Amino acid sequence: MKRIAANYLYINAETTLRNGVVELDDKGVVQNFFSLDNLPAETSQTEFFNGTLMPKDKEEVRIGEKMEFYLIEYEYT
Numbered sequence: 001m002k003r004i005a006a007n008y009l010y011i012n013a014e015t016t017l018r019n020g021v022v023e024l025d026d027k028g029v030v031q032n033f034f035s036l037d038n039l040p041a042e043t044s045q046t047e048f049f050n051g052t053l054m055p056k057d058k059e060e061v062r063i064g065e066k067m068e069f070y071l072i073e074y075e076y077t
């Protein structure tokens with residue numbers, strides 16, 4: 001199981017999760033997605049990125065579908 005998170009996780013055109021996490025199995029299938037804001041603590045297994053995670057070649061994140069993600073990084077000045 002792989003857990004990746006970012007400042008924002010794009011779910012679909014209407015929903016973006018702040019401090020969003022997506023859990024993927026070993027084949028890249030989405031098992032779950034949620035916000036770290038709803039947890040008492042972040043697990044050490046979560047890989048966190050600065051920016052927004054977006055689904056690659058898909059319009060929305062769907063549980064049970066194989067998905068790849070790309071990161072839109074923030075530029076700090």
